[in-house]
Amino acid sequence: MAEAGSPFALGTFAAGNEEFPGLVVGDRTLNLSHTPAIPGNVLSIVEAWDAVSPRLAELAADSDSSRWCPLAELSVRAPLRPRQIVQAGANYRTHVIDLAVKHAELGPERTEQQVRAETTAMMDRRAMEGEPYLFAGLPGAVTGPYDEVVLPGYSEQHDWELELAAVIGRRTFRVDRESAPRHVAAYTIANDLTTRDLVFRGDMPEIGTDWLRAKNAPGFLPTGPWLVPSEFVDPGDLRLTLELNDEVMQDESTEDMIFDVAALVSAASRTVELLPGDLVLTGSPAGNGLHHGRLLRPGDVMTSTITGLGTQRTPCVVEEA
Template sequence: MSHEDGAAPDTTAFAIGTFTSEAGAFPGFVVDGQVRDIREVLPEIRTTGDLFAEWESNLDALQAVVADPDERARLGGVPVEGVGVLPPVQPIGPILAAGANYREHILQMSVVHKLGRSDATDEELWAEAAAENDERRRSGDPYIWTGIPSAVSGAFDDVQLPDVGDDIDWEVELGVVIGRTAHRVAAEDAYDVVAGYTIVNDITSRTLVPRTDMALIGTDWFRAKNQPTFFPTGPYLVPARFVPDPTALRIQLRLNGEIKQDATTDDLLFDIPSLIAYASSIAILRPGDLLITGSPPGNGSHWKRFLRDGDVMEASITGLGAQRNVVRGPSGTVPPWQASRVSAVS
């Protein structure tokens, strides 16, 4: 909702979220740090997910309130700091996650993980990966995998380190919320199905990614990325009408106050329309589905520093708000399945 390109900010802009008070969870809209209950304007809306049925007209109704000082005063409002903050879209839907989709990040990982000729220098690995990925952008497909709703947590929730899996890594990403049913959408029409944008931190257990016992499959994204709290999301859904250029957003992550990720969304290998066109060529996308667009460089794998008990992650994207998550150590109790196979899993 902020503009860094010199354009005047939209004074009727707002964000949408799901909040909790003593009365329970409620859908809200946020203006100048104040939360107001959407149900006071649109009584038929019980959750933020209900907004998608008439997305544009519902936004128009909320925007009319924001533009009217008397209406805003009538509704009152409470500071965001005075309520709990849940993932913004409720009920939570599936996650469609683009992997290896920031060019510089891909090149960093190619060097860190020695993805290439065994006798290649770091410079050669970088150059060869650059050529391969430029060709993939011209003629290949994005890589998309799926996340499950139970792994999603709030923007200010603790992140729980698992009892099985090590080298827990951060990956702050731009999240794209789908606003209408989409199947076989052309890239030039893709922005028509976007409801808005949010922040997602795609937490990963690096030691659980490889599947050395199944060489033909190779990787296991389910176990590496779908553990509880592994997708801090929000705090808000910012409608697309208030994000004039999603390719010009700055993504940052600080670990204990130190910048680890700092990039802009213009380095995507496959841009947002391409991701939507590809994903919808295979699956039917539904309102509320969350497409995360890939991580920029600066992950723990690059820094050779992974998450520890007590760490504090602070993530932000231009105009979309900020997250703050405290990392908590493993519980100390291994699940029964892994306990019976303890030698097979790191």
Template sequence: MHNTQQFACRIGNFSVAGCAPFPALMVGEHAIPVSALHRHAQALNLQLFGTHSIAALIEAWQFNQYTLIQLAKQIEQLGWTGPTLPPEAVVMHSPVSPRQVFCTIGNYRSQLTEAFHDKAPAGTPAAQTDAEAKAFIEQRLKGEPYICAKLPSALTGPMSTFSIAPHTTMADWEVELGVVISKPARHVSVRDAMEYVAGFTVVNDITFRDRVFRADPPGFGTDWLQAKDAPGCLPTGPYLIPAACVAYPGQLHLSLRLNGETMQSASTSDMLFSVCEQIAYLSSRVQLLAGDLICTGSPAGFGAHYGRFISPGDELEASISGFGSQHITCT
């Protein structure tokens, strides 16, 4: 069974009455602005830095992660009697403000196998298709992750409204584990990769299936700009879960529900390339920066498989065990 208990240390990103977003430590569904915790940190002989924004908080993550976890533990053990912000008083934003976003394509065995079955000619024996998918996966494992960039402007909060772009009729969901980078990373080894992770979050890498391949001219290949980068195509959150709280990122349960019906349900153990392998590969090709976001791939159960795409009025709920859920209304 997958864990459904929430992590004690959850960092949200909120605004009140139109102010700039600020990071907050969660107590149940209520928020304590991190900027209000300096005195409590000092009582533990600890410090907090960059508390005015989520980007600044992550920039100083080498100091802040331990302090936030200790504060969360203290609050869990002793309770909290100070003021908090209730959910109805705040607007919830993405818990990360990345300068760069990356998306790993075709990184779950279940999704690749499902795609082979969806494309197999009618009458093809299932065992034959399974064997073809297995051979493809084995070949992929000999190579490297397939990763594209996504614009930060595609991010939206975890309780937002998603307006379907007019240039698509095949907007599709993809629940994924989001990995947030804690410090600049270049030429990082697989062994050391977790030292560069600030934390994890839930992402839904919404993709326009009818815009993945260019038809002008034929054979031009994939066009991820028009397929993944419209505003709102990356609901993120609700929370940032510190990496030190997640003992086994390769054993998390992901799910996505459409109007209450489960469409995706899988474990991160089904990844072809692990979180650490993706970081190592990316850092060998580009400069990773503090706060960058890596969307690590999505399991089987795309709308393309069901022949059912996102429509106005739909409600999307993406979640990861212990991380909370995001709720997106589509128009």
């Protein structure tokens, strides 16, 4: 359900064979597919966001209408299928510090405390003078917030990465950091799954990371449950929590981000013309499976929550032969 403080949200739902855009208020949904002046799918609504969002607010204010139905009666799909996905890596301070310590050669002359201090100073410089680390994802990885995640049989090192995702609301090209927030229509939840042993190419170590193989298997980007308009969200003060089989694995605030949403959108737009409905993922906090020494297995259930944006619940299943 859309949580307190968010007057409405937007999602894609199914009832029987019909898939439709829906307005969410509390635990009820309004089918928008036959509503005058509202486009027939969520991507088209986001493309017309500046014109349509006032109408959505009007409809949300009339949530007592008999046209609304309980969310529990509907299937929830991924909110939209983006045309482009930009992803950020190494964007949470605690996460980067933990990685630095994990890979450092510690001893009497190089202690964990020293590594943490050096890494913190490096991130301070990076935040002031550096650039975000960005790369591209594929729309084919997107799946719904309650769908099963099929773990590919070619590896046993699949990992979770809960992330805040910004949804672009207008064409965005070479915008500055101050203007960037006006180009974000909404926010949603993404779990950017990664196959750890495919991140680096053993046969070509000089070429660096291989994000195509590591992150783009079908269903490796559970998204949703819905889009919450940016006017209802403070992206700098949200709590991200991921539980694996009811045990908390990730629990961090977006205050820990090195580059905020505005900086990420601005940086991406210097190279890419972002389109309405595109996703800009903001990186994952500390606490992934590599940190805990516990990667995903068939039968696991991931429960992912971000303040005000709802909750995902995604079970993991084995790939059929």
